[in-house]
Amino acid sequence: xxxxxxxxxxxxxxxxxxxxxxxxxxxxxxxxxxxxxxxxxxxxxxxxxxxxxxxxxxxxxxxxxxxxxxxxxxxxxxxxxxxxxxxxxxxxxxxxxxxxxxxxxxxxxxxxxxxxxxxxxxxxxxxxxxxxxxxxxxxxxxxxxxxxxxxxxxxxxxxxxxxxxxxxxxxxxxxxxxxxxxxxxxxxxxxxxxxxxxxxxxxxxxxxxxxxxxxxxxxxxxxxxxxxxxxxxxxxxxxxxxxxxxxxxxxxxxxxxxxxxxxxxxxxxxxxxxxxxxxxxxxxxxxxxxxxxxxxxxxxxxxxxxxxxxxxxxxxxxxxxxxxxxxxxxxxxxxxxxxxxxxxxxxxxxxxxxxxxxxxxxxxxxxxxxxxxxxxxxxxxxxxxxxxxxxxxxxxxxxxxxxxxxxxxxxxxxxxxxxxxxxxxxxxxxxxxxxxxxxxxxxxxxxxxxxxxxxxxxxxxxxxxxxxxxxxxxxxxxxxxxxxxxxxxxxxxxxxxxxxxxxxxx
Amino acid sequence: xxxxxxxxxxxxxxxxxxxxxxxxxxxxxxxxxxxxxxxxxxxxxxxxxxxxxxxxxxxxxxxxxxxxxxxxxxxxxxxxxxxxxxxxxxxxxxxxxxxxxxxxxxxxxxxx
Numbered sequence: 001x002x003x004x005x006x007x008x009x010x011x012x013x014x015x016x017x018x019x020x021x022x023x024x025x026x027x028x029x030x031x032x033x034x035x036x037x038x039x040x041x042x043x044x045x046x047x048x049x050x051x052x053x054x055x056x057x058x059x060x061x062x063x064x065x066x067x068x069x070x071x072x073x074x075x076x077x078x079x080x081x082x083x084x085x086x087x088x089x090x091x092x093x094x095x096x097x098x099x100x101x102x103x104x105x106x107x108x109x110x111x112x113x114x115x116x117x118x119x120x121x122x123x124x125x126x127x128x129x130x131x132x133x134x135x136x137x138x139x140x141x142x143x144x145x146x147x148x149x150x151x152x153x154x155x156x157x158x159x160x161x162x163x164x165x166x167x168x169x170x171x172x173x174x175x176x177x178x179x180x181x182x183x184x185x186x187x188x189x190x191x192x193x194x195x196x197x198x199x200x201x202x203x204x205x206x207x208x209x210x211x212x213x214x215x216x217x218x219x220x221x222x223x224x225x226x227x228x229x230x231x232x233x234x235x236x237x238x239x240x241x242x243x244x245x246x247x248x249x250x251x252x253x254x255x256x257x258x259x260x261x262x263x264x265x266x267x268x269x270x271x272x273x274x275x276x277x278x279x280x281x282x283x284x285x286x287x288x289x290x291x292x293x294x295x296x297x298x299x300x301x302x303x304x305x306x307x308x309x310x311x312x313x314x315x316x317x318x319x320x321x322x323x324x325x326x327x328x329x330x331x332x333x334x335x336x337x338x339x340x341x342x343x344x345x346x347x348x349x350x351x352x353x354x355x356x357x358x359x360x361x362x363x364x365x366x367x368x369x370x371x372x373x374x375x376x377x378x379x380x381x382x383x384x385x386x387x388x389x390x391x392x393x394x395x396x397x398x399x400x401x402x403x404x405x406x407x408x409x410x411x412x413x414x415x416x417x418x419x420x421x422x423x424x425x426x427x428x429x430x431x432x433x434x435x436x437x438x439x440x441x442x443x444x445x446x447x448x449x450x451x452x453x454x455x456x457x458x459x460x461x462x463x464x465x466x467x468x469x470x471x472x473x474x475x476x477x478x479x480x481x482x483x484x485x486x487x488x489x490x491x492x493x494x495x496x497x498x499x500x501x502x503x504x505x506x
Numbered sequence: 507x508x509x510x511x512x513x514x515x516x517x518x519x520x521x522x523x524x525x526x527x528x529x530x531x532x533x534x535x536x537x538x539x540x541x542x543x544x545x546x547x548x549x550x551x552x553x554x555x556x557x558x559x560x561x562x563x564x565x566x567x568x569x570x571x572x573x574x575x576x577x578x579x580x581x582x583x584x585x586x587x588x589x590x591x592x593x594x595x596x597x598x599x600x601x602x603x604x605x606x607x608x609x610x611x612x613x614x615x616x617x618x
Contacts, residue, residue, distance in 0.1 A: 284557050284559075285555075286552050287552055345551055349551060351553060352553070392553065392554035405553060
């Protein structure tokens with residue numbers, strides 16, 4: 001049966017790859033830099049022939065080598081966040097008998113999403129859609145990344161950044177965003193560890209990626225880019241092509257909603273549908289290696305500079321601000337979580353400090369290029385105790401087995417960061433404000449309450465959307481292969497029963 | 507012949523070994539074990555999950571000795587393993603029916 005499915009899938013893939021190059025490129029993705037886009041700065045006197053307009057056209061801008069170098073580096077940094085950082089962070093928290101299952105799930109899900117991204121994911125997220133679905137999904141112009149490189153001419157298509165006439169090779173953007181899609185899907189795995197079937201993981205994640213990650217990424221991040229905003233008169237038309245949440249004006253620099261709330265809620269839904277681990281609350285199941293967890297947390301911090309500062313899409317001042325905010329907020333959160341734990345529980349723990357770091361990184365993600373240094377201080381210090389509550393008090397209230405606290409850290413931290421971004425974006429609070437893309441002046445901030453409400457709307461929509469899709473995704477996996485392993489398999493451990501290996505042969 | 511089993515605090519191992527050597531006990535088998543008696547354990551905290559860990563690490567010593575030195579061996583263990591604080595451990599003495607030295611095939615007291 002399985003071989004039949006593999007054969008059919010191969011035939012379909014071959015057929016699609018034959019068709020893909022012939023897909024019309026006439027409807028180019030909105031973010032693509034057109035070759036003749038540079039407006040002629042014509043101040044010519046009237047007696048000059050009309051042909052002067054063509055002669056005065058400036059050559060198309062080419063990518064800045066510093067921008068490209070930084071973005072390629074950032075992409076590699078974000079890859080590192082998934083493998084090995086997240087794998088080790090999660091792996092150290094489970095029992096030895098399940099270590100390999102965690103490493104395997106992260107490693108394979110990461111690879112799976114990169115492949116799906118290259119087939120259809122990038123296209124559906126970051127091209128212009130059509131009709132009623134356009135605020136939610138893109139189109140198929142970039143299926144199999146068609147059009148990003150044209151061998152006949154040696155041309156590379158371009159993607160927009162946050163400055164006019166500042167293109168980035170689109171393939172760089174594809175690769176960068178691929179790592180975001182992949183790590184988001186890997187984050188979910190923390191909630192379902194130690195009892196979910198490997199096959200169920202692959203099915204549920206594929207469905208959730210397609211129906212939640214892609215549309216949320218499109219809604220929040222898809223827009224035409226600054227070059228489309230040529231004058232005030234076109235603003236409404238340009239905005240109408242953007243993703244829904246982007247049209248609302250929600251601020252999400254590197255994925256507080258797209259990555260953290262999206263995955264945090266989905267993880268909780270998966271944990272609820274799976275049920276609690278056998279022996280929870282009665283048998284001891286402490287982390288088998290907080291050493292590994294600390295290594296993972298440290299590598300996450302390291303890689304997150306690519307995640308946040310790379311979301312500037314350029315090697316410039318904004319990237320520096322995002323970098324420093326990421327640095328500072330995380331350090332603040334380590335301290336605030338540790339001190340809160342010290343006061344409440346009596347001893348500051350390594351797991352607490354590592355969790356504080358991750359919470360700080362999560363909360364500063366939507367804020368990194370959207371707040372100033374004061375915002376980084378406040379967000380970092382606040383999210384420590386807030387997420388400490390998320391993994392203790394709130395977790396008790398929810399009374400489910402979100403094993404590695406994906407909801408408590410990523411959803412709660414993501415919501416905290418997303419809401420505080422709206423506040424601390426205010427220039428009066430040291431933030432860079434919102435840019436008017438016609439004039440390129442940062443004077444479009446609507447006001448603290450107004451922006452807060454926009455952020456809250458974005459959080460609410462993503463929360464509900466991902467919960468519904470996660471429910472569907474895990475249910476379908478349950479119907480196809482069954483979600484949970486058998487009791488004796490769970491007791492023996494997933495490494496031997498599902499992967500035929502032992503992590504530690506000491 | 508007797509088999510003496512002693513459960514002691516791990517850091518006392520070297521002292522006890524030397525004390526046994528001084529009274530003529532030439533061979534000892536040592537195992538790392540966990541256990542508890544009246545000494546309480548400790549609490550560990552991992553985010554929201556609290557674990558009371560009753561078991562404490564101990565060391566188990568086993569020595570096969572001749573009847574004539576059993577009393578001195580027990581005294582040596584007691585004196586060297588004692589700290590006076592709770593959790594010092596216990597000594598158990600079993601009757602030993604047979605002993606064989608594998609290399610030579612010797613049995614009984616010659617094999618001790």
